[in-house]
Amino acid sequence: MANFEVTIENCNSIDTANILVTEGRLNIKYGPNGIGKSTIAKAIVSQAKQDGSLADLAPFKLRGKKGAGQPSVSGIDAISSALVFDEEYVNLFVFQQDEVVKNSFDIFIKTPEYDTAMSEIEKLFAGIKKAFADRPEIEQMIKDLKDLRDAFGKPNKDGSIAKSSKVHKAFGSGNKIDNIPDTLLPFETFVTSKNPSKWIGWQIKGKEFLDLGDTCPYCATSLEKPEQKETALAVAKEYDPTAINHLNNLKEVIERLGAYFSPACQENLSQITKAKTELTAIQISYLNDLKNSIEALIQQLEGLRNISFYSLRDVDEIDKKLPLLKIELGLIDKLDSEPSRAVTDPINAQLNSLIEQVGSLKGQINKHKAKIKKTIEENQDSINGFLRSAGYKYSVKIISESDSYKMKLEHDDLSDFVEAATNHLSYGEKNAFALVLFMHQVLSEDPDIVILDDPISSFDKNKKFAILHQLFRGKGSLRNRTTLMLTHDIEPAIDVIKSLSHKFQDPKPTATFLSCRNGILKETPIAGEDIRTFAKICIDIMDGASDAIVKAIYLRRHYEIIDDVGHAYNLLASLFKGRPVPTIATALENRDMSEEEKAAAESEVQKMLPAFNYDALVAQVNDAAAMKQKFAETDVGYEKIQLFRVIKGKHQDDVISKFINESYHIENEYVMQLNPHKFESVPEYVVDECAKALQDA
Incomplete structure (x- = not known):
């Protein structure tokens, strides 16, 4: 399989990042929060899509500076499409x-x-479709048939035409457009105009002003004779603007459809629509039959068209x-x-x-x-x-x-x-659905690369494995696809590289650890043997470390992990408190150690650290300058924050202090971990904050 040697430059907090992505397999990139994992995802997607969004990742420190380096991604020329699963995808996921x-x-x-x-x-x-395409007027015919059908409205229970229907309003009382009452013949020009309903509406609105005097409210002509005022009121008496509007519209529809009606139907419709009086029962029955015929033809035409x-x-x-x-x-x-x-x-x-x-x-x-x-x-x-x-x-x-x-x-x-x-759905349920459905979207769109940005860290262990299995081992999964998983959760690496590696083969996933210092992001490969219990890691580090205080830090952690919190553990805890006289602190007692207890505890520690001397080391702990020197000399972030806790006890920033405390105790730490000497797990900003606090002290 080919490798993509991806170089990312000048993107957000990343000055330079070099990562390796193996084609056709799962590539897990594990690292702490805040080092730029999401930036990696955005940069690769932006470069693949070539949509101009890469420029949005320009670091603030370089914006507006002449000659400053621009965001760039190289090494993925063969990748032109990408799908990314991240928090934004979940938030935009539309149920x-x-x-x-x-x-x-x-x-x-x-x-x-x-x-x-x-x-x-x-x-x-194709032949039927072409028959419709060759006669575009059919669409107008179907529309007109529907307009005429709809004008009948919903019939009464006995099947008769409802009085509320457009047909009844238009023709029910007779056609007074073609049959103008004698009293209104002077208005014939307006009644038979193209849009008489507007004129009729205007005429009716004026009648309320007739009571103000004997002058026409439209032309100021004298209306002294009663018959003159009756003529002015006749329009409102004889005509309803809505009914006239329906009548006009239906006449236009019937005229357009005229050729499609049989000659007999045309003649009958002409008689019905031009009738002077209200419709007879026979005429209504005829219109009902016509409606049924129209409905039948519409169904037949649409059935064939569709x-x-x-x-x-x-x-x-x-x-x-x-x-x-x-x-x-x-x-x-x-x-x-x-x-x-x-x-x-x-x-x-x-x-x-x-x-x-x-x-x-x-x-x-x-x-x-x-x-x-x-x-x-x-x-x-x-x-x-x-x-x-x-x-x-x-x-x-x-x-x-x-x-x-x-x-x-x-x-x-x-x-x-x-x-x-x-x-x-809860957030977790939405996230799970979104992730599994995302997998099917990948199968549908077939992108060159799939990026999963912290996809499963919010789930419990059982759900994490269920999702991993679904994504990479289930039927129709992402297996054999170039997939980049960016995560601050070590469990995916533990599952696919160590504990359940036999289930994730052909192709075997890769896992690397991401760390960042001074804007330079690098990765370190994680092998199965790199993932061990932290108790074992502590012993390995003690064997190789040279500083006695640092060795004691790892030994105290070792005792805590194996739940051996007896006198030896209390001796080390007292050491880091800088107590000249060590103490025993348990749920049942809190007192100074006797000389005999101190000697026994010291002897126990010396089985692991032969050169251990409590009095000599407690003097070092109480020497601020010496401790700061130890802080400066180690380049292991984990050791720096442990030494900081010994020197300062806590950080004034509660967030930083919480991070330090959680690295000091084991409540929030996995049993399986990576060696902090090889994999720099402490974020740079935490180390920097500790260094600054010591410098200011």
């Missing part, structure tokens, strides 16, 4: 109202194999379904005309051609359905297996939609799907 993840169809179903199969099926529908794999996916007997799609105008005689047949005949001809190939169509659809079913089952089993092994009570189910597929969320205690999942 939809009705599906677990946005675009679940694209992620879980729409593979290249899927696209190929769909393309072959669509070829069989014919596809999806429309036939759930049809058991396609060979019997296709003939039923034929448009039989003879059965909807109100729409049986030459222009209508000019539309439907070519479509029916193409449908007949498709029926001749129904065997091939049926076979391809069934084959495609079987592959989709298999894909769905594999994805569901993969995700649900992870959820079970990680202890989650959720599961997912991919279901078919009208023209797609969606992943739904289920809960063991709920009989229905979980809607708005984001309102129910």
Whole structure:
């Protein structure tokens, strides 16, 4: 496998970083917080995407300085695409109202194999699609038919046209546009204008001013005679602007559709729409029949226009379904005309051609359905297996939609799907879902490199391994993909490099330790033998260390780890407190050691440190200058902060003090660790703060 020797320069806190990424395998980069792991992720992604975002990583110290070095990444010329999982991905991860993840169809179903199969099926529908494409006026016809259908509204329980419908409002009381009352003939020009409803509305608004006097509120003409005022009020009495607007709109629709109606239907519609009085029962029945005919034709046209794999996916007997799609105008005689047949005949001809190939169509659809079913089952089993092994009570189910597929969320205690999942999932659950679904997004998009920025540190041990196994050993996992995992959690390295390395082979992952000093980030390879109990590490360091105080520090830690907190441990604890007379501090007593106890404790320590002399060393501990010198001489961060604690006791900054204390006691430390002499685990800023505090003392 090839290696990418990546060099990152002038990015945030990193002046220079050199890291090695092995192609086609998991590369774990373990290191403490604050050294620039997220910067590494952002820099590589920015360089791969070439989207100009690399410039955003310019260090503050270099911004605005002439000739300052610019952010750069080299060594990844072969990488042009990347996907990164980080906190931002989790925060932006969209749990939809009705599906677990946005675009679940694209992620879980729409593979290249899927696209190929769909393309072959669509070829069989090409003739019908072309019949529609060759007659663009069909779209307008369908729209007009829908407008006319919708104008009938929802019928009454007895099937009659509701008075609230547009049709009834327009024609129910007679057509007073084509049949203007005699009293309003002077207004004929306005009533028959292109948009009479606006004029009628304006006219009606003025009637409220008629009571102010005997003058027309529109033209100031005298209205002394009663019949003159009645004429002015007649518009409001005879016309409703809304009804007129409906009438005008429906007339336009009927006129556009006119050619598609049979000659008899055209004549009948003309009589109905121009009737002077309200509609008769026979006329209403005729309109109802017309509505049903229109609805039938719309269904037939849309069924053929939208014919596809999806429309036939759930049809058991396609060979019997296709003939039923034929448009039989003879059965909807109100729409049986030459222009209508000019539309439907070519479509029916193409449908007949498709029926001749129904065997091939049926076979391809069934084959495609079987592959989709298999894909769905594999994805569901993969995700649900992870959820079970990680202890989650959720599961997912991919279901078919009208023209797609969606992943739904289920809960063991709920009989229905979980809607708005984001309102129910905890942060950890969202993170776990996001991570596993991210894996499937990787499989879908196939990037050159996958970057996981601290993906599992927030989970407990069982869930960590479940996720690692799902990501790199599960079916359809990231195995054999170039993957960079950046983490401040040593457990992934312990699992894949040491304790469970036999489960992570072919290819075997790599692990390195990241450290940074003075802006220079470097990595040190981690082998299985580097991960040991800290008790054993303490013994190894004592064997090689030269300073007696430093040796005593590691011995005290060794005693604490193996839970041997007897007199020898108390002697070392007293030493670091600078007590001339050592003490015994337990839950039951707190007193000075007797000379005999001191001698026995000293003898016990000397089994590990033969040159140990309590009185001589306590004098060194109480010599501030000597202790500061020891601090300066060691270049091991772990030893520096231990010496700082001996010298100062605590740091004035609570955060720094907490870090030092947690390195001094074992409550928050893993049993397995790395040798601090080889792997610099203490962040540079902590060491710098300790050095500054000693300098100021």
